[in-house]
Amino acid sequence: MMEIPFTKMHGLGNNYIYINLFEFNLEERHFSRLAQAVSDVHTGVGSDGLILIHPTDEADVGMRIFNRDGSEGKNCGNGLRCVAKFAYENGIVKKDTFKIETRANTVEAKVRADAGAVSEITVNMGQPLLKRSSIPMVGEEATNVVAEPFPVGDLELSLTAVSMGNPHAVFSVDAIKDAPVYQLGPVIEQDERFPEGVNVEFIEIISPTEINFRVWERGSGVTQACGTGACASAVAAVLNGKAERDQDITVHLEGGDLNIKWDTNGDVWMTGGAEVIASGTFNYRI
Numbered sequence: 001m002m003e004i005p006f007t008k009m010h011g012l013g014n015n016y017i018y019i020n021l022f023e024f025n026l027e028e029r030h031f032s033r034l035a036q037a038v039s040d041v042h043t044g045v046g047s048d049g050l051i052l053i054h055p056t057d058e059a060d061v062g063m064r065i066f067n068r069d070g071s072e073g074k075n076c077g078n079g080l081r082c083v084a085k086f087a088y089e090n091g092i093v094k095k096d097t098f099k100i101e102t103r104a105n106t107v108e109a110k111v112r113a114d115a116g117a118v119s120e121i122t123v124n125m126g127q128p129l130l131k132r133s134s135i136p137m138v139g140e141e142a143t144n145v146v147a148e149p150f151p152v153g154d155l156e157l158s159l160t161a162v163s164m165g166n167p168h169a170v171f172s173v174d175a176i177k178d179a180p181v182y183q184l185g186p187v188i189e190q191d192e193r194f195p196e197g198v199n200v201e202f203i204e205i206i207s208p209t210e211i212n213f214r215v216w217e218r219g220s221g222v223t224q225a226c227g228t229g230a231c232a233s234a235v236a237a238v239l240n241g242k243a244e245r246d247q248d249i250t251v252h253l254e255g256g257d258l259n260i261k262w263d264t265n266g267d268v269w270m271t272g273g274a275e276v277i278a279s280g281t282f283n284y285r286i
């Protein structure tokens with residue numbers, strides 16, 4: 001039995017168990033099974049997955065994310081905001097603007113703090129990857145995937161694929177309440193056209209500055225919010241001529257709103273909150 005100190009945090013209801021590896025030693029061989037164990041709502045703490053906050057030579061702080069099924073995701077927008085809050089409030093960083101390394105890239109976070117408590121975080125998520133081979137998706141390597149016919153069963157959907165360091169398949173629907181998240185999410189997640197699987201987003205574009213959003217996450221299923229998914233959805237809206245670069249786009253996720261902007265330098269900016277739910281000790285049966 002290993003007693004593991006953790007903090008449970010969420011970004012718009014997308015909640016993870018965070019372990020601070022600046023203060024606790026955990027071998028890599030435990031990461032995947034621990035994610036499954038700690039995420040279990042019946043026998044664990046219950047979460048969408050596990051996030052490790054770790055020292056790194058590449059940035060002020062590092063983040064690794066593992067989904068509920070134990071698979072490792074390469075990036076996590078809601079997780080980045082929570083890591084930024086945790087790092088600032090726990091003295092891991094001493095400045096309000098700092099760098100966080102993910103498995104996909106290194107991003108810059110800026111926290112807004114009042115009397116030491118972080119209320120809002122803005123992250124420059126870097127540039128989206130749009131080439132089919134970067135998603136990754138099978139097919140003609142060098143082409144982008146924008147409004148591409150995507151047959152699923154006896155349906156023909158229109159796919160826009162965007163990577164934020166992790167893969168996203170974005171589909172537009174007329175009304176978000178009718179989005180087939182549970183029916184098509186798991187099917188598309190495992191579709192062979194995505195060799196590494198894919199996060200699946202359904203969006204209703206209300207206006208050039210407002211999107212309704214729901215998600216089926218690779219490795220975790222339906223979550224209340226997905227920060228990288230919100231970024232991918234805003235990029236998809238621009239690519240489809242439904243929104244503009246350099247515009248603040250409000251993405252309404254089930255758990256709340258994010259402000260996303262894809263600027264003319266090519267960077268995607270995400271602004272939103274992060275909350276601490278609880279902290280404690282997890283009894284991990286090795």
Ligand SMILES: N[C@H](CCC[C@H](N)C(=O)O)C(=O)O
Pocket residue numbers: 014067072073074075076077078079166167199217218219220223225226227228229
């Ligand atoms: N919830 C996360 C995304 C997790 C991505 C993970 N499901 C994967 O790519 O495998 C977010 O806020 O961006």
